[in-house]
Amino acid sequence: MLHFVSKNHLTVCVAFLLVFLGGVYFYQGDQIGFKSFCPEKNGDKNEDKNSWRITELIMEKGLKYAKPSIMKGRTDVNPVTNWNVPLVWEGTFDPVVIDSIYKRMDPRIAVIVFAVGKYTRFLKGFLESGEKHFLVDFKLTYYIFTDHVDEVPKVDQGMGRKITILPVPSATRWQDVVLGRMKYATIAIDQQIRNQSDYIFMMDIDSLFHGRVGAESLSRMSAVLHRGYYKDETRGNFPYERRPKSQAYIPMDEGDYYYTAAVWGGYLEDMYKLVRYCYEQSEIDSKNNIEAVWQEESHLNKYLLHNKPTKVLSPEYLWSDYDQKPEEIKVVRISQLVKNYAEVRPNGGH
Numbered sequence: 001m002l003h004f005v006s007k008n009h010l011t012v013c014v015a016f017l018l019v020f021l022g023g024v025y026f027y028q029g030d031q032i033g034f035k036s037f038c039p040e041k042n043g044d045k046n047e048d049k050n051s052w053r054i055t056e057l058i059m060e061k062g063l064k065y066a067k068p069s070i071m072k073g074r075t076d077v078n079p080v081t082n083w084n085v086p087l088v089w090e091g092t093f094d095p096v097v098i099d100s101i102y103k104r105m106d107p108r109i110a111v112i113v114f115a116v117g118k119y120t121r122f123l124k125g126f127l128e129s130g131e132k133h134f135l136v137d138f139k140l141t142y143y144i145f146t147d148h149v150d151e152v153p154k155v156d157q158g159m160g161r162k163i164t165i166l167p168v169p170s171a172t173r174w175q176d177v178v179l180g181r182m183k184y185a186t187i188a189i190d191q192q193i194r195n196q197s198d199y200i201f202m203m204d205i206d207s208l209f210h211g212r213v214g215a216e217s218l219s220r221m222s223a224v225l226h227r228g229y230y231k232d233e234t235r236g237n238f239p240y241e242r243r244p245k246s247q248a249y250i251p252m253d254e255g256d257y258y259y260t261a262a263v264w265g266g267y268l269e270d271m272y273k274l275v276r277y278c279y280e281q282s283e284i285d286s287k288n289n290i291e292a293v294w295q296e297e298s299h300l301n302k303y304l305l306h307n308k309p310t311k312v313l314s315p316e317y318l319w320s321d322y323d324q325k326p327e328e329i330k331v332v333r334i335s336q337l338v339k340n341y342a343e344v345r346p347n348g349g350h
Helices: 009-020 095-105 117-133 174-191 268-287 295-306
Strands: 023-028 031-036 108-115 139-146 161-167 199-203 207-209 221-225 259-267 311-313 334-336
Touching: 108 117, 108 174, 117 139, 117 207, 139 174, 174 199, 174 268, 174 295, 199 268, 221 268, 221 295, 259 268, 259 295, 268 295
Parallel strands: 108 139, 108 199, 139 161, 221 311
Antiparallel strands: 023 031, 199 259, 207 334, 221 259
16 A cells, blocks of 8 residues: 655646556655666665666667678687676677667776876876767766866867866875875765766876777776786786785685776776775775785785676777787877886885
């Protein structure tokens, strides 16, 4: 039996009608709310009813694209993980098709970057190249955490795209900047970003976009293979944290891949869990007088070992200007810049 508190009998009738239409409107004071019975609207019972989720994969009518083949494709690389999720390389998707599908879903994308100290010099190139290549025509907000607000450049942006500046303290160690990303991102998601975005990318500011990065990068949790270790077949060669005292500890005989912490993304709430996890685990380490060997990247790899990503992106999504491009890397989408670490890092790169 449903009971409705309304201002008149007409409201009651309308409310009953809406039950049959798939939801219930209700009054709370002078405000009107809506509760949908549809799973794609309500999501998990523990999540906000308005949280964004991938729904039906609907494509616009009349879209022209190449016919897919079940007999041809990439044979030089593995396009799927052993837990059966996509491992994304150039040639494993049609950008016209996948962008068309996801644009209909209209997600709001957040990009979190930290530009602290001398790293503000990389903002202009990152933002300008991002506007040319990164999720073009999607709603997107760059959340720039910086201790030099006046050095954030103005760049031309597409419709539905903007910059939000969030001040953070300066640091005397680059390791503190790295670990601080998890702390300040956790706070910002809690206080602001959760109400403004559906999907989050964490990215390093000292990089440029060189090629298209589109909806093929979107999933509940997308991780990127580290360019230095993606060919390594021996788990023991991965630079995991190997000291049992650290919360990031991974034994020598465990592990899937080694992921970079310079690019990763996912649904807002899933990213929040991961960011908060890295922050809390690093705080435990700090109390135990230990710092994971690669700071938040070590904690990220520990989390993703037990909470598998729903999509793995190839090193195309973070290469480096330091390295030659091998044959299997058909396109470099994002690349880290060559720089003098001793000059740009607050503690001289040590």
